[in-house]
Amino acid sequence: MEVEYRSYLQSPRIWDTIRDPQKVGYILKEYVHNNGLFLKENPLKQELQILQTTPEGKIFLRIDPESLNEEGEITVYKTLSKHMEIGFRVDSINHEDGVVICSPEYVRIAKDGRILPRIEGLQGKVVAHRFHMLKKEQDSTKVLGTSGQILLTDLHKNILSEYPYSRLVFPSGKELSFEQELSKRTGKTIFVKDAISMDPLSKEESNGFNILDLKQELEEEMILEDRTKVYRSGKIQSFAIYPIYYKDPSGPKLVALGYAETKDRILDPAILKKYAELEDVFNDRIEDSNTLDVDIRQNVINASEGGILLEVTESQLVESFLHKPFFTADITFKMQAPLRFAFKIRHISQIGEIYLVGAEIVGSNDAKTNMTLLKKNLSFIKSV
Known part of the structure; x- marks a missing residue:
């Protein structure tokens, strides 16, 4: 057949x-x-x-x-x-x-x-259960609307304590400055430490950020002189723009621009790191609100200290795995306490009605203890 x-x-x-x-x-x-x-x-x-x-x-x-x-x-x-x-x-x-x-x-x-050998024949001896994973359908309209703005504004308070001249600019339905529109269009960060000289940041000052050369852009648009006049009239000495994205699985979506300007001092480039941290926390909060727990038991076919091969029969798990290849689950050996690990999926195949899911261990809630117990349990199974 x-x-x-x-x-x-x-x-x-x-x-x-x-x-x-x-x-x-x-x-x-x-x-x-x-x-x-x-x-x-x-x-x-x-x-x-x-x-x-x-x-x-x-x-x-x-x-x-x-x-x-x-x-x-x-x-x-x-x-x-x-x-x-x-x-x-x-x-x-x-x-x-x-x-x-x-x-x-x-x-x-x-x-x-393959540094770590597989231990085969684990069906009936080892199971995975208590899956924590991403929902297949996420309501991105809330993220991009008022709910997302409220969350960002609340998180932004942590930046205001150190940078009181920082603010969030929400691009929907608002007129943006030329520089803000440029950051929105290119997805790049802008940092100007001296609005008169317009000299770009050094490599050390950029600290790994992909910073757009605004002076070059303005020269190419032939509006450098016009924009520096605007800076002078507004007494702007230094400013930064950081595009903040919601990292939707279907593609990143701009939700706000972090904007800061100073009139009497040079802006500290460290504010870019603060905006990056805000973006990460925002996405973590959104992801947490779009996860679900499924407490079903699935057989582990083989395992090593580096990962597992699962026999998956639950369609809800497969849909989530195909949507985003990460999950957390308990691995339980027969007559032993569960060990919780985070996994990254390396491959998925289907044989008839069964899915085979190979996943690499990428973390644990108690990495040292759980890895020691995993190694001990695998060694015991191998010896019997």
């Missing part, structure tokens, strides 16, 4: 590809033996059997002929310290006994090694 296989997400790998026949032959001889060799993108995780290797380098494989694609090529993989894929050209097929004679064309080896 044919089982449908689909791949939804795969984090990109960086490969070293080898095509030289002698080098390919050497790798196959030294590293590819008759175990742990699997057909790529096969829903049943079909392990292949090498029956014979001829002096000319041709390989006899036992394989289900229906697994071959129309191009007469197959790709197999093996995971040692590094993930390896071998591409074969199919020369002939014996449908009666399921033997394929093929010629190796290339070997590609992932540059990132």
